[in-house]
Amino acid sequence: MEKVSRFRRRLLVGSLVGCLALGGGALMCLSGDGPAGRAPVAAPGAQAGSAVRAGTPAALADLAELVDERESRVRAHPQDARSWAVLGAAYLEQGRRTADVAALYPKAERALRTSLKARPRNNADALDGLAALANARRDFPAALAWGEAARKAAPKRWTTYAQLIDAYTGLGDYKKARKALDRLTALHSGPVVRARAAGVYWDQGRREDAQAALADAAAAASSPAEQAAWLERGGELAWERGERENALRHFQEAVRLDPDMRAAQAGQGRALAALGRTTEALSAYRTAxxxxxxxxxxxxxxxxxxxxxxxxxxxxxxxxxxxLVREEAAGGVD
Structure with a gap:
């Protein structure tokens, strides 16, 4: 019985019928159409570049195009500090999306440090990127140090406060994480800020506020990849609340929007297993x-x-x- 219960302890009980439930009793029904009135989509490389600089998710195909473009750029202009920083951020996002951290996280670090070498002073792009890399590696003291250096270099750069939120959260200092969120919201607004706020609310136990913030972020997302990411997080929150069917709908919609969203596919496996649909669960996990x-x-x-x-x-x-744990350790992940 212990072998069975160890997995089942992960399968929280709960259900919700209809559309995705949001905070305050509101509903968001998922359809095949994207948000109305969006601006024309930029070229993939440009779109991914904007995404990685803002710390928002980007599609894998767009990331690959961005990497190719920036690699060509730094070969031709090896002292282009900004391009090295963008390249490092792109490698980091690729590593997250593919789990090839043993190869891509060290490449990200080399690119970011090359950017710092090319521009040692006031290089908030590289410092921000190094903070993000340290957070991804779960080296939260280093993430805090890089984040504070980025803040000193550019106090009004809003993306830095997102990294500080992650670092403080990783260190268990939720009071300072909330202060960093307050500073972030004073400097910027938009989907990524709402998603960051949702994470802070989640850690504070404010589940309905977190759910509402994630729903707002998904509704206002600027690309399918970004919308899928916020829906996947909404699915994780619904799962934690024991809402199995609701979580499954979030994960399914995330995969529909971005078929490369493997976290959502694994989420499908988790929810399907909880619902007793084991054959489908196994297929989802294997694919992810x-x-x-x-x-x-x-x-x-x-x-x-x-x-x-x-x-x-x-x-x-x-x-x-x-x-896999050994390979991640080789990429610097704790």
Missing amino acids: LAEQPSPQYALELGELYESLGLAQAARVQYDLLRT
């Missing part, structure tokens, strides 16, 4: 893990196999888990 070999997905798939009595299949996933 094949395209984004994350230790978390390997662990959850292994536990699902174990709960189904498939001990050998579970051991394969646990062996993979150990390998």
Whole structure:
């Protein structure tokens, strides 16, 4: 029974019928149409460049185009500090999206440090990027140090406060995280700020406020990849609240908008397993893990196999888990 219950402890109970429930009793019905009245979409490389500079998600294909463009740029102009910083941020986002952190996180660090070498003073672009990289590696003291250096270099640069929120949260200093959020909201507004606010509300136990902020962020997103990311986070929050069907709808819509959103595919696997749809759950997990070999997905798939009595299949996933953890450690991840 213990083998079965260990996985089932992850499967919270709950359901909600109809549209996605938001804070305050509002509803957001998911349809096949994007937000009305959007401006024309920019070229992929330009769109991804704007996204990584603002710390918002970008589509993998757009990221690849941005990387190619910036690699060509720095080869021709090796002292272009801004291009090196954008390239480093793009490598970091690629690493997050693909789980190839052993290769891409060190490349991101080299690019960001090259940017600092090219412009040692007042280079908030590179300092911001190094703070984001340290947060991704879960090195929160380093993230705080880089973030504070970026803040001193450019006190009104709003993206820095997003990195400080993550660093303070990682260090367990929620009071300072809230102060950083207050500064962020005073400097900027928009979907990414609402999503950051949702994270702070979530940590404070203000689940309805977090849900409403994420719904607002998804509704105002400027690209399908960004909208999918905020919907995926909304699915995680619905899952934590025990709303299995609601979580599944969030994850499904996120995958529809961005088929490369592997976190949402793994979320589908989690919700489907909780709903007893194990064949579909296994398929969702396998797809997510094949395209984004994350230790978390390997662990959850292994536990699902174990709960189904498939001990050998579970051991394969646990062996993979150990390998993936070693690879992430090689990329500097704690």
